Amino acid sequence: MKKTAIVIFFIFILIFPSMAFCDVKEEVLKNGLKIIFIEDNSSPVATFQVWYKVGSMDEPEGKSGISHLLEHLMFRGSKNYPGNVFSKIIQSQGGIDNAFTTKDYTVYFQKLSPSKIQTSISLEADRMANLLLLPEDFELEKKIVLEERRQRYDDDPESLMFEEVISVAFKNHSYRKPVIGWIEDIQSITLDDVQNYYNEYYCPNNAFIIVAGDIKQKEVIGQIKEKFENIPSCKINPPRKNLYEPEQYGERRVVLKKQTHLPMLVMAYKVPAYPQKDSLSLEVLSTIMGEGKSSRLYRKLVIEKALVVDVSTGNSPLSRDGFLFFIVASLKDVEKIDEVRKIIEEEIDRIKNEQPSEKEIEKAKNQVEASFLFNQDSVFGYALYLGRFEILGDWKMIDRYREEIIKVQSEDVQNVTKKYFNFNNLSIGVLLPR
Structure with missing residues (x-):
């Protein structure tokens, strides 16, 4: 096992030497x-990224x-850069920019020449401190979001299926809400709501x-201090919700009938997130069960039984709180x-009753580690991963995470299967063609 890990490490160094030895500091x-x-x-x-510790949760x-x-609305203009000019300025400097919102955080980023970093610093500092929230921009973007909601969810049966499963899996936890929001909620948001939210969290x-x-x-630090250091902190600490989910008693189930080509089965089990160590064993389990054509479920359901077109598993170990382990x-x-469903549960019971072989565990850990490393194959990708760990508490945990993946044993994988994959922790979604 140690020899294989060393080989992967040196392959990583040969392919991505900059990421292996780049210098990381903080201030x-x-x-x-x-x-x-x-x-x-x-x-x-170069890349310049601003991470706000606020998401749909x-x-x-x-x-x-x-x-x-x-x-x-962050792209609609600020005091010193009014109008819809943010992206145009970045593009005029030969760069690209974008942003994304998750359940845990919101990120704004640019990729551009190192000599143009000052542009990003000026633009980002101004919209952190002086965002212009104009009524006409607010109404326009609200319509755009509602249309985005319709296209990406209401008219997309697969995405809607996941949304429904998540909403029944969680009764109280704020993860039950979709990042894009419910239609009625979006319609009810006022400009004052957005202004207050900006004031509370964007500091x-x-x-x-x-x-x-x-x-x-x-x-760079001198340029950043000049633009950012005089921006006042939040008057009070941003409000945080008490994350609580009542105990589940029995399976939860949702059936959705939509116009779709293929029926779909979604099984979701509540699981913890990192740094809880069970999350690492669940990552290895996910690889064994349903990641790739050599996984157990793919071999059984696609190749041997020919019952499904595709099957996969998914886990979210780097969430701010425990989320769901999906089998789709x-x-x-x-x-x-x-x-x-019966075959899937039989494969789960197989692991409960018989530990995976050392060879299978070794292969799965190598795949998890390789995926973890290859997702950092660029300076932008590496920065995103550091950011995700900083959201969890400290970017330095990135090295510990990889080290702990290597230590996962067959017994650990069996234990988490017994612990989390049971009737009282399961939510089922079935998508039927209408």
Whole structure:
């Protein structure tokens, strides 16, 4: 096992030498804003990322989707850069920019030449401190979000199926809400709601910056301090919800009938997130069960039985709180849903009754580790991963995570299967062609 891990490490160094040896440092400004520097001079590229520690899980009741709506409005102009000019300025400098909202955080980023970092600093500082929330922009972006909601969920049976399963899996936990929001909630959001949300969460002590690439820390820190250090901190600490989910008693089930080509079965089990160590064993289990054509479920359901077109598993170990372990199968025949479910549960019981072989565990760990490393194959990807660990508490945990994956044993995988994969922890979704 140790020999294989060493081989993977050296392959990683040979392919991605900059990520293996790049210099990472941090500095905290007097207003609480943390700056993480990733110095990598191997290629003339850079990324500037602003992470806000707020996502859909922080939204007030009845205002789901407000985080995502605010993300849209962040591009509509600020005091010193009014109008819809943010992206145009970045593009004029030869760069690209974007943003994304998750259940746990919101990220704004640019990729551009290192010599143009000052542009990102000026633009991001101004919209952190001086966002212009104009009524006409608000109404326009609200319509855009509602249309996005219709296209990506209401008219997409698969996405809607996942939304329904998540909403029944959680009764109280704020993860039950979709990031894009419910239609009625989006419609009810007012401009004052967005302004208050911005004031509560978009401040230096609830954010951090990652600057990565061919940069010089001493040069960049001076530019950042000039623009960001005088932005006032939040008057009070941003409100955090008490994350609580009542105990589940029995299986929960939702059936959705929509126009779709293939029926779909979704099985979801509540599981913990990192740094809870069970999350690492669940990552290995996910690989064994349903990641790739050599996985147990793919071999059984696609190759041997020919009952499904595709089957996969998914886990979210880097969430701020425990989420769901998904098993998803796209079936050929709607009449075979019960049979497919039975086979999946038989494969789960196999692991409960018989530990996976050391060879299978070794292979799965190698796949998890390789995927973890290859997702950091660029300065941008590496910065994103550091950011995700900083959201969990500290970017330095990234090295510990990889080390702990290597230590997972067959017994650990069996234990988490027994612990979490049971009737009282299961939510089922069935998508039927209408």
